[in-house]
Amino acid sequence: xxxSYPHHPFGERIDKAALQTRxxxxxxxxxxxxxxxQLGRELPDWPATLRDDAHLVSGCESxxxxxGEYVDGQLRLxxxxxxxxxxxxxxxxxxxxxGQTAEMVARFDAEAWLQTLGxxxxxxxxxxxxxRAIIRHIREYR
Numbered sequence: 001x002x003x004s005y006p007h008h009p010f011g012e013r014i015d016k017a018a019l020q021t022r023x024x025x026x027x028x029x030x031x032x033x034x035x036x037x038q039l040g041r042e043l044p045d046w047p048a049t050l051r052d053d054a055h056l057v058s059g060c061e062s063x064x065x066x067x068g069e070y071v072d073g074q075l076r077l078x079x080x081x082x083x084x085x086x087x088x089x090x091x092x093x094x095x096x097x098x099g100q101t102a103e104m105v106a107r108f109d110a111e112a113w114l115q116t117l118g119x120x121x122x123x124x125x126x127x128x129x130x131x132r133a134i135i136r137h138i139r140e141y142r
Contacts (some may be wrong), residue, residue, distance in 0.1 A: 005067055005078035006044035011098025014042075016113075019095050023117050032119065037108045039064075040087025043094075046080040049104030059114050061126045062086045066134060068141040075141065079134075089131060092119070095117055110135050 013139045019039075046055075046065055055065040062083035069076055077098050081091040096110055110131070114123060123131060 003110075004047075005051070006046060008043050008078070008091075008094060010042070010094035011077070011096075011100075014091075014095055015037070016095055019092065020117060029121060032121075034090075035089070036088030036119075037084050038088075039091035040081075040084050040089075043080060043087050043091055057130075057134055057137050059136075060086070062130065064090065064130065065101075066135060066137055068138055069084035070102065070141065074100055075138075076100070077106055077138065086127070086130070089127065090134070092117075093134060093138070099103070102142070105139060105141075 023032060026032045050067070051063075052063055055067055056065050057064040060081075062081050062082060064086060066079045067078045075097055077094050079094060081087045081090055088108065091112065092114065096108060096113060097105055100108065111123075111128075114120065114131075
């Protein structure tokens with residue numbers, strides 16, 4: 001792991017099953033919204049030196065910075081955004097993809113997973129485009 005990127009709990013301490021349990025316990029739109037904001041708060045802020053064009057994901061309405069690398073065949077992802085809700089969505093993305101192999105990353109259907117979690121309301125057209133841009137970016141890591 002590159003020590004210059006801030007560590008987060010997603011995909012390790014918080015896995016897909018734990019996240020799904022937390023989301024199922026959040027009844028209603030407002031509770032899910034609060035949970036997404038809470039999850040976003042668990043993402044550490046990136047140092048200003050990493051908020052650069054090399055890490056910026058194009059195609060997102062909010063600014064999103066992303067870095068990924070494979071370590072021992074498993075994807076390690078680091079991300080940040082200037083939007084609280086997008087940070088929450090990034091927490092979901094990190095949970096889904098961190099620790100996965102390249103083959104698993106290529107096969108995973110993040111949009112279907114978000115629908116299973118009941119989060120389609122949070123993925124407006126512009127957020128959906130941004131989410132797809134992030135996932136395309138993730139799939140390009142080798």
